[in-house]
Structures are given as structure tokens and as C-alpha cells.
Amino acid sequence: MKTILLAEKPSVARDIASVIGSFTKRQGYLENKDYLVTWAIGHLAELANPEDYSPELKTWNLDTLPIIPAQFLLKPAERTLDQWRVVKSLLQGKHRLIINACDAGREGELIFQYIYHLAGCRLPIKRLWLSENTPGAIRKALENLQDPRNYYHLSLAAMARSQADWLIGINGTRAFTLAYKKSGQKGSLSIGRVQTPTLALIVEREKEIRSFIPEQWWEVFATFQTNENRVYRGRWIDGGEKNHKINDKTRAEEVTARVQHSRGVIEQMEENSEKVPPPNLLSLGDLQKKANRQYGYNAKQTLDLAQSLYERHRMISYPRTDSRCLTREIETTLAKRLKALGGISVYQGAVQLLTESPAPAKGTVNDAGVTDHHAIIPTGDISRINQLTPEEHHIFDLIAKTFIACFYPEAVILHRQVITRVGQERFLTSGKTVLNPGWMQVFQLEEEDAEEEALPPEIRDAAEVIVLNTSAKACKSQPPRRYTDASLISSLENASRYVEEKELKQALKTAKGVGTPATRAAIIERIIQSGYVLRQGKYFVPTPKGEMIVDLVPEELRSLELTATWEQQLIHIEKGTGNPSGFMKEIHSLTRTVVAAARSNA
Template sequence: MGKTLVIAEKPSVAGDIARAIGGLKKVGDHYEGDSYIVASAVGHLLELKEPAEYEVKRGKWSFANLPVIPSHFDLAPIKKSETKLNGLKKLLKSKEVDKVINACDAGREGELIFRYIMEATKNKKPIYRLWLQSMTKGAILDAFKHLRTDAQMQPLADAAKSRSEADWLVGINGTRAMTAFNSKDGGFFLTTVGRVQTPTLALVVNREEKIRSFVPRNYWEVHADFKVDAGVYEGKYFDPDFKKSSDPDLKAERLWAAEDAQKIADAVRGKKGTATETSKPSTSSCPALYDLTTLQREANSRFGFSAKTTLSIAQALYEKHKLLTYPRTDARALPEDYLPTVKEILSVVAQTSSLGKFAQKALKDNYVVFTKKIFNNAKISDHFAIIPTGQEPKSVLSEVEQKIYDLVTKRFIAVFYPPAQFLNTTRTTVVEDYHFVSEGKVMQHPGWLEVYGRTSEDSGSELVPVAKGETPLTVKSDALGLATKPPARYTEASLLSAMENAGKTVEEAELRDAMSEKGIGTPATRAAIIEGLIAQSY
């Protein structure tokens, strides 16, 4: 019986796979044993190259040479990686090898890296797919027991090649057309265009145009302080007969003339009124588990990390430390048969993490139960949500790694906790026929917020009580001059959200439906797109 050649995407992953299999020795830059050879690429080894008849020198870029639509695509080795490609070619041609396992990253890009190697080396040997969700030894060995066939992976391979060729066609033709346009008066002004890059740039430009064309509108609000025996509470004037309109600037509490606001402030000052209130219970559930985009958004909002930084940290926690599952995912759910695994992971977290007491409580109080919000096969495509693997950290994490690991672990624990419970109070104080609203929110049970350090003692904004029959006295009332504000510029967090939801804003119905679930870019590529726009000074 011959040997099986396993090709990973990176040398570090090849090392992990070799250690999991066991009994393999390092031979040059690959690992070899009686039954397996484990080798690796270093990311992409090949790239699309236009056929020679389409090559045009830089200075000749013009509309006359467009469009560039080759009848076929050639592959060219990436210069710096040629040695690695030749090494893999030699192993693939070896008579010892009778089958090949694709162990590149389990996603579209990993599939493309492997398929291009197969195409360039003209491999005819049987192919299987190792689909890794986690880099722990147990997960690797389990994946070897459930290898996917070449036929099962063909749709993903087709999608990967189609996307690569579409990117090439849009990039070459768009870039040459825009460069020709911008260089028509002389000189050479390279203007890059990309299938994902350009719509993302359009989001930023459209927002900037709204900001620059924005004309602020002045408005006024009336704020008052009311005194009762128990203390003082604040209120804001509102029009009880206000009806929403298509103008987003119009709101119940806004007045559009200074004299109207001043008139109300003067009329109620020093006067007594009546107060009525309603209290309604409300709940707040923990958000779903993280996919890559929501993790990047939260890390940007909380810590100021760029999308690229968060991805590289999460990748290190997956690949190097084996503490997180595969990070380049767009899913926020877990497989429906994953409940026993979740309990095992929480048991380890309970013993090893600073968040252990919360994991312990989740298990002890039977919070960890099956719900479709968490366990849902219909909401998983290639990969499930990012969660801890249940491994104990083998080395000390850096400060930034610890922050991302804790973020994921907290969400993983909190998602099983019950909802937080609040009592929302709305008080209306009427003075001289003018209505003022005061709102209070009191936490009654922290639920999942306990994992984030909140307790029932963090009562929130509780309103001082008004005794039955008591008439609040207006001790202070002011007309405040304010102005409407333009939309905020994008942060990386809000731009990631805009990219993710871009499909919902498309006017053409069929395209909107096609894009509604995906937006532009993928969780794995959005960070690089943003970095590219910055690098090109766009």
C-alpha cells in the first residue's frame, strides 16, 4: 500500500497535523512516516496570468485595448514560492504516493490554493478533503475519520475558481479603464478597481458626500427639574400629539423656534403639576455567538483594534495556541449535535479560566440546554461560530491575545445564561398643559450580564418615587438650543457592518434578494479590503 500525501496551507499547520498523526520524521521541509507524508504550501503558490496576446505595457493602457476577456486563464508560479511548488510537485509525482489529502484552510480560499497546485502539477491521483474546525489533536484525528470526497468538494472548488476569475476580470478591466480615463490628459495615474474594493470605497464616498453637503438645522428642547418629597427628577418636554413623518429630523421633543421653547420654559417654571407613570417589565437576551465580522466589530469598538489586527490575533489563537475554533467564519450558531461537546468545553473553562465561576454556574444551574438560537444546522455553512476549544493554554498569552480570547469565552458562557430582566418606568409630568417625559430603567435580575460584571446592585437610572396625590414643583426649566448633526464617519466597526449589510440597500429587487444574506466581501477578506483602501490612499 502506498503513502498518503497531506498538503496543508502553512508549515505550522503541517507540523500540527504531523504531530497529531504521530510517528513522522522531518525530512527537509516536510514530514514523512510509513503511511503519511505531510507537506505544506505557504499560502498561494500560483496566480492567474493573462495569456501573452493580452499583455499590454503600462504606457499603452487605453480604451482601445479593452475589454480584456481571455478565452482561457493561465497559472503562473509566484516567484518567491517557486521552490515550495517544485517540492510539492516532486512529492505528487512520487511513485510512493497513491492519494492526496487537501488540508488547506477549510474554506473557499484554501480550496483555491490546493486546486491551483493540482492544476499546475497535473495531478491525477485520488483527492480527499480534511475539513478542520479546530487545531486540537482530537479535532484533527476526528477530521481524518470523516474525510470528504473530491466530488463533495467540487461545488466549492468551482465557486473558488469563479470568484478568482471574476476578481481578475473586474480588476484588470476596471483598473485599466479608470487609469486610461484619469491619464487622458497626459501622465500615468494608476487607479485601481476591485470587485469588493470599489463598492466598499463607494460606501465611504457616499457617506462623505452626505457629511459635506449636510446643512445643520437649529432646534430647541425644554428640560426641567421637578421636586418631590423623595428628591428631584428630570423631564424633557414632548408633544403628545406628534405624528411621525418622512422627515427624520422631526421628533416629538424638538421645537423649531426659540420663542416657542422659551415660552414653555417660562410658563412652567415655579409651577406645580401632576405626574402619572407606567412600569413595564422588559428582558434583554445575550447576543448570538461570534462570527468573524461581529468579533472584529466588537474588538474595534472596545479596544480600537483594526479588523486586520483582530483577524491575525484570532488566527494565532486558532493556529498557534489551539484555544479558538476556526475564525474565518460567517456563522453564529453551532451544530445541533454539539451540546455534549459544549458541556465538555465549559467543564474545562470552569477549571482553567478566570471566568471559571460563571462556566461552573452555567453547568450547575442547568443553563446549558438545546435551543435553536444556539444550535442550528440551517445557520451554518462551511464553519460554525467562533468558540473556545476547551484546551488549557500551554503558554502565556500576550495582552491582546488575552483580550480576544476573553471576549470569545465570555460570549460563549453568557449565551447560555437567562435573559437580563429590567423594570422600565415612564413618567409623564403635566405642568400648565405642557407634557414632560422622564424615563427610568432598573435591573431586577442581571441574567447573562452577570458574566460581564453587572449585578442587581447596578440599579441603573431609577426615578425618585412620587407619592400618591403629590404635585411635583418645577424648580428649574431651560430652553436648550441644539442643532441636527451629519451622519458620523465610518469607523472600522461601522464599515464592517455596512459591508456585511450592503445587500439590503440595493435598489434592484433581484440583486437585493441575492445579496441580502451576504453583503460584500467575506468575513475572511473584509479586513484586507479595508487595509488595501488605506494603503492605496483612497
């Protein structure tokens, strides 16, 4: 009898098989004398459609809602039926055991459990938990297969989340589409637990922009020269308040005339040095935000590129992570990874500048800060570096530089503030000087270049100055900016700021926001494909249809409170302290509320 190993994707299955060795390729699987290695291509099995419970449910009708199955059924996914037949045949054979090698996380656990149950498999299970696809990591994981009971509560949470999403998605979509059509509109609406509040964020921002009333004020600037012919510029401030806004144009002109060509004195000078630690290692959200700001890549593009670096090139660790820390176990491999990066010409100089035994920045290694997977870091396998596309190079460069930087010392920056008095008027000047670039060297001082130094270093307290020229500038406040991929992901990650209730706020913080690193990109793409949002350049703009949905659905569906409540309970289920059946009863009640709200709009 043989051992079956089920991976989530063909590429992962091939990587594992290459480590075990001596396989023959079959149709949909690989075989040697001890193993049958096969793959899932994502969700081979999924929750059944309403019509699979009763043929009459194929027709959308408000009278048949809500649809709440007494017991959820599973069915093979239509798009991958051929591979399903292969996997089912293997799982129903007489074998020693099955190894669950699906992705290490809630979704990977769900994929395996649905396949296992739909196939009617009864084989004993072992869990392969991988954070990297390198031969060394695979070999170690195979030698340390996990007891599936360690992940029992994770699978319960995964199934509860899946069933709850089905109930809200199916019933909400059908109910509000029917209400939408009764109002004379055409087409269908798509409702989702995370999708709808994400859309609501974009719509609410657009409403804020439309209702925005700009505030106007004036600012006065003066250019000063010291006795040593050093020149600097200051902005007028209102005494000790350091308020720089003048609401009356006439007053601004009076200040300008009063100080023009006058003499002044440096009345106050403050200096303080700041130690800036290296940036955190990257989670997927961090990587998506950086790539969007630096290269204009959207969230899905960055995820796809990172996935290619992980699966195809084996150059980075598992990318679908929300962690920014590493485990003690990984710490022992860091020197080897760093040395490998030193073999790439573009990083050679930065690696050579490090001490012989560099240590990562404080807080980088923290077992408590790691969830399913540690932060994204290079694996040390650089054999395919010359095969990367320019876009893959961009993503790898962000990861590699952030990794190298974490071994560098803090940057030391001197901040200086000068108040120059001219008669009774005061002007504030701020500047900074990088005393020790530390980790900033890795990024070639890009951060420093962004802001030129405003204060010559020779300026001293109590020095006399003359005013070379003055100017008054008309200013007005700007409306909030529309969301970009980076700012929207940031809002979803920090969704706790939109929730008032303390326990729910903490639940969202613990869950690290709305959605997961892996699903946020898909959610953004879905609301675009559904016609609810347009991309205008790098910004998201809601369509009339998108705005209509947000106005139509009840508050429970468009607010982040619902997701906060769900995540709070799912976290408890994962930890073994929650009640899955109690959670589902609440979802049933919410489903009825959603349908009732749609009926009232029909």
C-alpha cells in the same frame, strides 16, 4: 506508496502531523512511513498575468483591452517558488492518494484546486474538513475523510469568482489608469469588484457630510421633586406626539418661564418588563466590530490576533466564519469547553454560577444557521493561556465571555415612562431597572453601567410634584458620522439595505453581505495602502484620488448591485443549480462595458 496531505499553512500541517505522529522533518514537508505532510503558504498557484498569454500585453495599452483569455492559465506565485517546487515534486510522485487539508471553505478549495491542476497531479483526492485545530477534532476528521465530489460545485464557484475578479481587476485597473494618465495625472489606479463599491461607500458618506445642513431647535428640561423628596428630571414634549423639539427660541423661553417653580402632577406612568436574550455567538465580523469599539483594533489586527489564537495557541475554533450558530455535533462538546474555561481564574466565578447541566440559549444550536464553519468559540484547550499577549487576551476574552453568556438565562429589565403635567405643559421621563441581570453578570453589568437610572423606584402615579428648576437648551442636528472599521464592516455585512431589487436584496442577505469575513479586512487595508482613504483616528476619510476614482468609474462598478448579482449566481453555482459558463459570459460582457467606459473618459 504513501498518502500526501496538503495543508494551507505550515502551522496547520504541523498540528495534523503531531496527531498522526512519528514524523521526520524534511525540506518543505514532514514524512513518516505512511504520510507526506506538506503545506501551501496560501496561494502557491495563481492565475497567470496578461504578459504570460502574450509578451505584447506587458505594455499597458487601451488598444489591447479588454483582455479576455479563451482559457485561463495558472502559474506559480513568485513569492513562494521554493515551496512550490517542493509541493510539485511530491504531487508528481507515485503515491496512494492526496488529502486536501486546505482551509474548509471556498478560498481553501480554490488554493488546492489551482495547486493540483498546475502540478498536473492525477492522484485520487480525499477532503479533510476542519473547523478546529485541536487534536480531537483533527483525529475525528482524519477518521471521516470526505468524498471530494461533495465539494465539486464549491470549487466551480471558487474558480468562477477568481476568474471574474481577474477580468474586472486587470481590465478595469489598466483601462482607468490609462484614462487617468491621459488627463495629466500620475500614478496608477486599482479597480476591484468589492474594493471599488467599498470605497464608494466611504466617498458617498463624505459627500453627505459636506452637503449636510444642520437643523436647529430647542429643548426644555425641568427638575421635579416629589413629596417624599425624590428628585427626577423630565424633557418637554408636545402633547400626544411626544415631539421634544421646539423650533422657536422665544417659545422655548416662554415654556421655561411658565413652569418655573410651579406645581405639577404625575399624569401617566407606564411600566413594561423586557426579556433580553444573551448575545449571539460571534462571527468574525461580530468579533471585529466588538474589538474595534472596545479596544480600537482595526479589522486586520483583530483577524491576525484571532488567527494566532486559532493556529498558534489552538484556543479558539476557525475564526474566518460568518456563522453565529453551532451544529448538533458540536453541542455534545460544549460542557467540556465550559468546564475548561472554569479553570481560568477570570472566568471561574461566571462558570460556577451556572446550573449543573447548562443548556445554550435558544437558537444557538442550529445546523441550518451554519455555513462552512460554526461560530467562533473556545476549544477548551487552555494550556497556553499564560503565553498570550495582552492583545490576544483581549480577543480571547470577548470570545470566552460571549460563549459563557450563552448558557445564562435572559436578563429581565423593567422599563418605565412617566409623563408629568405642569399646567398645560407635559414632560417625559424614561428609566430602566435591571430586575434580573441573567447573562449580563458575565460582562459585570457593563451594559447597565452605561446608562444611569433616571427614575427613582418610589415614584407613583398621580403623585404631586414641584418644579425645582427649568432650563432651555439649544440643539442642532449632526451630520452622519464617518465610517469606522466597525461601522464599515457592518455596512458591508448588511449591504442588502442599499439594494432595491428584491431578488438581489435576498441574494446579498443569503451571501451575508459584500466580500467575506476573511477578505473584508484585506479590502480595507488595500484601499488605505492605495492612497484612496486615510485613517484619521478611528475614522476613514477619502483622499482626492479616492473620490476621483468613484466619480470616474461606471455605476456598475461602484454600486453594490454588481456584487449582489455575482453573489446570487455564485450561490447557485455552489448549490449545483447555477451555470458557470453562463456566469462567465456575463462577466465578459461587463468587462467590455468597463473598458468602453474608460475609453470614453480618456
